[in-house]
Amino acid sequence: MNIVRRDFLSLATKGAAALMAVAAFPSLVFARNDKAFGAHNLADAVANRYPGMTAADSDKITLKAPAIAENGAVVPLTVKSSLDNVKSISIFVENNPAPLATSFNLGPQNIAEVSVRIRMGKTSNVIAMVETDAGLFQTKQEVKVTIGGCGG
Amino acid sequence: MNKNIKLGAVLIGLLVTTVSYQASDSYNDMVKKDTQQFRDFFSKKFPYVEMTDYANGVYALDSASREQWEEIEEFPPYELNVDNGESLFNTPFKNGKTYADCFSNGGIGIAQNYPRYEEGAKEVMTIELAINRCRQSNGEKPLKYKGGALADISAYMHYTSRGNKLALTVDSKGAYAAYEAGKKFFYSKRGQLNFSCADCHMALAGQRLRADITSPALGHTTGFPVYRSKWNALGTLHRRYGGCNKNVRAKPFKAQSTEYRELQYFQTLMNNGYELNGPSARK
């Protein structure tokens, strides 16, 4: 698995090197943070994903998430931010077995707006964290997951 | 003499035609009357819901989940199924023929003509059954009816028929009997919970049964096949019927059984005039 990833990343890095020469964008492709994805509680997941950083609440982040998920298997989420120089956006689901759901690495060419559909085992806070060159910011929302319906 | 016989034959012929025309008109009139009552029920129950919106299933009534649904429909998971269905549809059988050879207009944009009553075989023909009949007549094995390749092919055929209006007719005694059987099924209580289709999807439509709001029966069939989050897959209407029956703890019928085909015939006739909008996403 690691070998494969290394191959993939080296390919990606070659691409990135070519790009640097052409467009001078920084590479976005870092090695996936396996430790953060493997963490089993929110604190560990955040500490591994953003070591040494503390997230401050920000109203410049919008997390669009349903109040009640239609189905925990497919919960659509959108995170937007009007903060400057966004480097990454991560989505944590507090009560999932592994809270870090996904992490997006962004560069100056990106608009800080990403969407993803995730799984949620049960009702939980969903936390969107936005990393900028000024620090780490967050907003959260509870998403209720109900089980045991006829499906409409 | 000869002339008289001929005249007589023509007269009888005319008479027979008139009688059978009257009959088929009255079947369609009876169905039309039912359809009107069916719609009146919903327009009285939910006066704020636009008639056309019933094609969107439960989302016509459940505004909270509608937003999530619209978000998923933005790039719905069934698009992968439609693509796969298209390539399956265009892959020739071993004998060199294709699905296109079995259907009118090469199978494109024709889903609104199903289900229909086949006078010869005296049965309701659904598009899924027609797909398998096509395979079998070309020496291929039939596909499973609840999902998989068959649902993908059906999804593609429905996708090419999006926006086409249902305009089914009930033209014979046999067709009307099939319609009546479907109607009877729809209104009959079943299972340990003693619910009929009508109980959940008319009387209790829009209300919460355990965790979920139930969908209105009007518009039920237009969006199928559906990609359900619960299934994590695309499935056919008859898979859904089976699930509904199980929910009320009634032993389900087989997909493409006579019972479910007749139920589909009745339900689809109630949606006459609606545009097909399948495949679609459901919870």
Next chain:
Amino acid sequence: MNKLKVLLLAISIVFVGGATQAGDKGDLEKKLAYAKAQYAKAEKRGFAWTTTPKVLGKAKTALAKGDLKAAKKFIKKALVETEASLAQADTSDNNWQDFVPK
């Protein structure tokens, strides 16, 4: 004397108990077969419940184990269910039109 009494009592209990058991078991087997037939009828009419085969299975297991009390309970439950599902079939045949909103 006391010992004999106890012994006789014990024998009579075993004997009588055994006899009733044998009779009950045969009777219950018949009732179970009847319940199964009723279920088959409901199934044929398209009104079988998913719950009934489970109850019938439990009755069969209890009967095989010799737990007559439990078997009796499950057979009774299965019969109640099959009667109800057959009643649904009758209602459907005779009165379904009543459920159509006018």
Next chain:
Amino acid sequence: MKVKAKAKNGVVKVKMLLKHNMDSGQAKDKKTGEKIPAHYITDVTAKLGDADIFHAELGPAVSKNPYLAFQYKGEAGGKITVSWVDNKGGSKSTESVVK
């Protein structure tokens, strides 16, 4: 995999649907009762020509057939390459023209 990229007012919106089961390692096989081993996409990257324009790291909590969307400053006409790799060495790549 399907990728749709549309330019509007100097912003390109990219939406993608990746075909993958995303087995989380939590679910059990309904027939055998055994746990289905984790098998999921770990990385998704997008390039515009040779330039990196997006990288997502995914965990097994992302839904089956992952849907992702992102945006970048740009115009119509370029070619986007989206690639993914999973934890078992599977990978896929597709190209799409920005419309």
